Amino acid sequence: MKAVCWWGKGKVRVVDVPDPKILNPRDAIVRVTLTAICGSDLHLYDGYVPTMMKGDILGHEFMGEVVEVGSEVKNLRAGDRVIVPFPIACGGCFFCKEKMWAACDNTNPNAWMVEALMGFSGAGMYGYSHMYGGYAGGQAEYVRVPFADVNPTKIENGIPDEKVVFLTDILPTGYMAAENCGIQPGDTVAVWGCGPVGQFAILSSWMLGAARVIAIDRVPERLRLAQRDGRTEILNYEEAGDVFEALKELTGGRGPDRCIDAVGMEGHGHTVDAVLDRVKQAMKLTFDRAHSLRQAIHCCRKGGTVSIPGVYAGFIDKVPFGTAFGKGLTLKMGQTHVHNYTRMLLEKIERGELDPSYIITHRVRLDDAPQMYETFRDKENDCIKVVMNPAA
Numbered sequence: 259m260k261a262v263c264w265w266g267k268g269k270v271r272v273v274d275v276p277d278p279k280i281l282n283p284r285d286a287i288v289r290v291t292l293t294a295i296c297g298s299d300l301h302l303y304d305g306y307v308p309t310m311m312k313g314d315i316l317g318h319e320f321m322g323e324v325v326e327v328g329s330e331v332k333n334l335r336a337g338d339r340v341i342v343p344f345p346i347a348c349g350g351c352f353f354c355k356e357k358m359w360a361a362c363d364n365t366n367p368n369a370w371m372v373e374a375l376m377g378f379s380g381a382g383m384y385g386y387s388h389m390y391g392g393y394a395g396g397q398a399e400y401v402r403v404p405f406a407d408v409n410p411t412k413i414e415n416g417i418p419d420e421k422v423v424f425l426t427d428i429l430p431t432g433y434m435a436a437e438n439c440g441i442q443p444g445d446t447v448a449v450w451g452c453g454p455v456g457q458f459a460i461l462s463s464w465m466l467g468a469a470r471v472i473a474i475d476r477v478p479e480r481l482r483l484a485q486r487d488g489r490t491e492i493l494n495y496e497e498a499g500d501v502f503e504a505l506k507e508l509t510g511g512r513g514p515d516r517c518i519d520a521v522g523m524e525g526h527g528h529t530v531d532a533v534l535d536r537v538k539q540a541m542k543l544t545f546d547r548a549h550s551l552r553q554a555i556h557c558c559r560k561g562g563t564v565s566i567p568g569v570y571a572g573f574i575d576k577v578p579f580g581t582a583f584g585k586g587l588t589l590k591m592g593q594t595h596v597h598n599y600t601r602m603l604l605e606k607i608e609r610g611e612l613d614p615s616y617i618i619t620h621r622v623r624l625d626d627a628p629q630m631y632e633t634f635r636d637k638e639n640d641c642i643k644v645v646m647n648p649a650a
């Protein structure tokens with residue numbers, strides 16, 4: 259089969275590889291009908307995630323048709339259409355029973371690698387390095403799905419792939435980010451980063467009852483997309499100058515009640531700490547460029563909440579912890595427990611209340627992946643979200 263493989267820093271290739279096989283009686287093999295490139299795939303592309311190996315198949319946002327199931331899979335069969343959440347959960351461990359699927363204790367066979375770095379391991383993930391399990395990803399014609407009776411959700415009607423594929427990661431991620439804010443009636447929510455997760459955090463903030471949502475980015479197309487609902491306010495930080503002052507002005511001097519950092523470790527910024535971060539990251543002294551997080555903590559009103567869906571790994575410094583303490587902020591963060599949101603969000607899509615496909619800017623074939631990774635990274639051609647159809 260054809261698959262999109264990591265080939266070193268800044269290199270992706272489409273390669274012919276062996277078809278995946280059932281390795282465990284609880285596996286299923288899925289023929290991928292639609293897959294997407296995620297912002298967090300860029301962390302791999304840019305070489306920030308250790309333990310990637312040349313030839314690793316990328317991709318953790320995918321859906322398709324079940325073509326084969328192992329002998330112990332009970333609730334799926336060949337022909338079923340499924341979406342597959344990016345964290346692989348076993349369904350039986352302490353964390354899975356607590357519905358903290360992304361913290362599953364059983365699905366990362368290489369847990370020791372992450373433990374060595376961070377002291378713990380969460381769930382294994384598709385196409386996300388060997389330290390997260392070394393699972394082949396879904397940017398391919400076929401993919402092996404472990405614990406197939408726990409993870410996939412069946413799509414039982416004719417809803418197009420494009421409307422449901424983002425249930426695998428970024429839609430629940432944006433939703434959980436907003437949910438973690440604990441939005442109260444009358445709240446103003448500020449969202450740093452208007453990439454796909456930021457867009458869905460904005461959408462979800464409205465769903466959860468925000469009175470105002472302010473979107474912060476520097477890319478005009480992203481800000482325009484955020485504004486399409488006719489009610490989200492925007493702040494272009496390259497034009498606004500001082501985001502702290504601008505937000506204060508917009509909120510009567512108080513600061514936003516809830517702040518979402520949907521930027522994560524590839525944040526850009528022009529102040530001194532941002533420049534220092536780039537130097538340090540180049541020297542491998544720090545993993546993260548946490549400018550947006552620092553700013554969110556700095557801007558959030560006293561007693562507010564900072565929610566962090568953006569992916570952080572490793573250590574970050576110069577976090578204004580004293581400010582967070584002094585203001586009595588609540589910080590909530592973490593990998594998305596996708597499974598908890600699938601059904602509820604799917605029902606909204608089925609009822610026509612929600613159509614997440616509006617963020618798609620590029621529809622391509624697997625063969626286009628090398629070019630598309632570059633385009634997506636450089637935000638060229640107004641690129642916000644890329645989907646790939648392996649059958650095209």
Ligand SMILES: [Zn+2]
Nearest residue numbers: 296298319427
């Ligand atoms: Zn993703």
Ligand SMILES: [Zn+2]
Nearest residue numbers: 348351354362
């Ligand atoms: Zn588990």
